[in-house]
Amino acid sequence: MKLLIEEARPLYEASNRFKQQASWQWLSSSHIFGVQDPETGQIGYCTVMGNGGEMYGLAVYLGTEGLDNLFNLLQGNNVEDPVFTQQCLLLSFENRDELSSEEYKQLKALGFSYRGRNAWPTFHRYEPGFVPGPVREAKDLRFFATCVEQAIEVASSVQSDPDQLFHSDQQLFLTRVPERSSDGQAWNWSDQWVEPVPLVVEEEPAQAARIDEIKLARLRRLPCPPESFWEFGLFYLHTAVGNKGRPYFPQILIISEPASGMIIHSAVAEKKRSSEQCIEELVDLLLQREYKPSRLILTLPNIAQVLLPLLTSIDIDVYTADRLPMVEDVLQELNQFLH
Known part of the structure; x- marks a missing residue:
């Protein structure tokens, strides 16, 4: 154009x-x-x-x-x-x-x-x-x-x-x-x-967190190692994609488990994830790993708010922090590699 x-x-x-x-x-x-x-x-x-x-x-x-x-x-x-x-x-x-x-x-x-x-x-x-x-x-x-x-x-x-x-x-x-x-x-x-009009929220947290009762029951029964926690990071990669049309920055979700030193999930999406997509990816990961952490730590308060109803219902505490050391180290290495 x-x-x-x-x-x-x-x-x-x-x-x-x-x-x-x-x-x-x-x-x-x-x-x-x-x-x-x-x-x-x-x-x-x-x-x-x-x-x-x-x-x-x-x-x-x-x-x-x-x-x-x-x-x-x-x-x-x-x-x-x-x-x-x-x-x-x-x-x-x-x-x-x-x-x-x-x-x-x-x-x-x-x-x-x-x-x-x-x-x-x-x-x-x-x-x-x-x-x-x-x-x-x-x-x-x-x-x-x-x-x-x-x-x-x-x-x-x-x-x-x-x-x-x-x-x-x-x-x-x-x-x-x-x-x-x-x-x-x-x-x-x-x-x-x-006065500015109220900020429109993409999805109501309570609606976004609805999953079927069978999955919810399975999530509640998952074992939970004491004092375990995961870091949940959602970032844009610094390398643009798309030669035709309007170039965009892919978004990557990285979930780490600092106690084991492992990245347990990473996935790139072409566009900004919806609240529903974030929840679906986390639910699938929990069922795949067959255990749940006692805490999930994020840097984004809006995503924490979206995840809160679901995670509270399955006994996972949600915290926000200024930094996610392990996730950010991985992101930095990935951006350097792509450049």
Whole structure:
């Protein structure tokens, strides 16, 4: 799928004005504001980059999932590299040699040219599990251009006091909301304090944990060595797959038994596993090994929450930890081998 040309023009034009404004001189990554998509109603949560003098641009985190990614990033809570987990559109100003040939051709076709360091605008889409790449869809280009235009408006309005973007109720974010003009030909924008919609959980843990009663009875009868535990790690491999279409990062599940020094299960999946798939793989492993650990240790609280109802019902305790030493050693060796 080739990069669009004319559809990208408004985004380049808005980005030129954004760079000229240089709002990173008074806004930091903690100044978050929303822009509602006129077409879909989804809110993109924007943060200006460049206050630290390293990377200049604008990130638009998509929906509540994207906002949650941003909070994890700001608070240092990311278990994995953000490149695997972010849900955002990213405008950054780079050097000429950092542009792809495709991006450079797009710029030349539109008649834009830049000089100097950190002068060339690039636009990328980040989506969990996929390799970041140029924005290729017209709807994304339109919303991205809207976000950049509204970022200019917000930055200008708060220049004298950027902390106006902080509300006493930390659940509320200043959001630019569109409304059709009376003639239906344009959008009128207003500032509103909006609470993000609740984060949508892929599956309810109680539903995801349903397995047939025969298997459940077998799992309960499995012997359980005292003080035994398994490490349960779910990660993206650093090597991208797929030459045609959109390249993706395969996901690997590794389960180790530190007491024996063994990796007792590893499996690669093309796409992000659903909660149900995680449960099915663990159940199959328990029945295959014919015993169960007294504890299962994970680094991902959301997966721990999904597994909790099942494991509690079969007398396996669930714990979360900052690190899984044995699993992470294996993952590091595997990534080095693949590279």
